[in-house]
Amino acid sequence: MEPAGPEPSLYTVKALLILDSLGQRLLAKYYDGTFPTAKEQAAFEKNIFSKTHQTGGEIACLEGLTVVYRSSVDLFFYVVGGCQENVLMLSAVLACLLDALGHLLRKEVEKRWLLDNMEGTFLVVDEIVDRGVILESDPQQVIQRLSLRAPEPAAYGFVLFDYLAGSSERRDSGDTGQHE
Known part of the structure; x- marks a missing residue:
């Protein structure tokens, strides 16, 4: 009896990339040996950007890999998995990354704020994926873990931070006070 395909693996993500509007690397994490050298990584990033930066789609198959991507203002975010990977899982990683960064930056995710x-x-990337294994796909969990890591500046500072974070969450929920 022949195997149906590769065995399922926890090592879902091969790479996570953030490129600017010119295709220049801002952040790249490669989790396996698919692109072992800096030269191969740069060539892959150039190829992926040239194939996706003008398209509206969110999924591409390149070089035998599944790539989910999205742009935000002047940035392009990519999550790369093997050809057999579940697109929904890769998309969940991408959505979690964008939501957590949006919360971290407290505004639209753009190059200036990201830098x-x-x-x-x-820290956000490391909370979501570790060595290719998806650790978390819920942005609220990522944000909560990062806030637990943050050193307490002062006894009152933390209370103020919690208060401010709570008020921004109410604003972010889209409640404009107008009800139908």
């Missing part, structure tokens, strides 16, 4: 908060961006 100013690169440390937080790396």
Whole structure:
């Protein structure tokens, strides 16, 4: 009896990329040996950008890989998996990344804000994927974990932070006070 395909694996994500509007790398995490050298990674990033930056789609198959992507203002976000990977799982990682970064930056995700908060961006990525294994796809869980990691600036500062975070969540919920 022949096997139906590769065995399922926890190592779902091969790469996670954030490129700017010119296709330049802002953040890239490669989780396996698919692109072992910097030269191969750069060539892949150039290829992926040239094939996706003008299309409206969210899924592409390139070089035998499944790529889900989305743009936000002047950035392009990519989650790369093997050809056998579940597109919904890769899309959940992408959505989680964008939602968590939007919350972290407290505004639309764009290059200027991302560069100013690169440390937080790396923390978000590391909370979502570790060595190719999807750890979390719920942005609220990622944000909660990051807030637990943050050192307490002062006893009162943390209470103020919680208060401000709570008020921004009410604004973000879309409740404009107008009810039908």
